[in-house]
Amino acid sequence: MSGLFHRLAKRSGPAIPFTIDGAPAEVQAGDLLIGAILLHRHALRRFEFGPGERAGYCLMGACQDCWVGLADGRRVRACTTRVEPGMAVVTGGVGE
Numbered sequence: 001m002s003g004l005f006h007r008l009a010k011r012s013g014p015a016i017p018f019t020i021d022g023a024p025a026e027v028q029a030g031d032l033l034i035g036a037i038l039l040h041r042h043a044l045r046r047f048e049f050g051p052g053e054r055a056g057y058c059l060m061g062a063c064q065d066c067w068v069g070l071a072d073g074r075r076v077r078a079c080t081t082r083v084e085p086g087m088a089v090v091t092g093g094v095g096e
Contacts, residue, residue, distance in 0.1 A: 034078035
């Protein structure tokens with residue numbers, strides 16, 4: 001994994017497979033979506049008001065900066081949503 005975040009401590013628990021823009025990824029059970037994405041990418045999503053990229057801001061569900069889309073049409077806060085097996089995140093190629 002070569003993203004913005006790096007896991008500092010090993011945790012026990014099963015690996016959870018999911019995809020980011022169709023690319024396979026894997027994290028530990030219990031990981032939040034923001035951490036899961038940023039373990040694999042350097043950004044979370046594109047900034048909707050300019051050419052920049054975003055990586056979340058408050059990391060605790062208050063700022064609304066971490067909303068991401070899922071392939072099933074849902075829009076979720078990455079900082080308060082746990083990764084589910086088979087979850088398919090759609091970022092449009094941001095942070096690759």
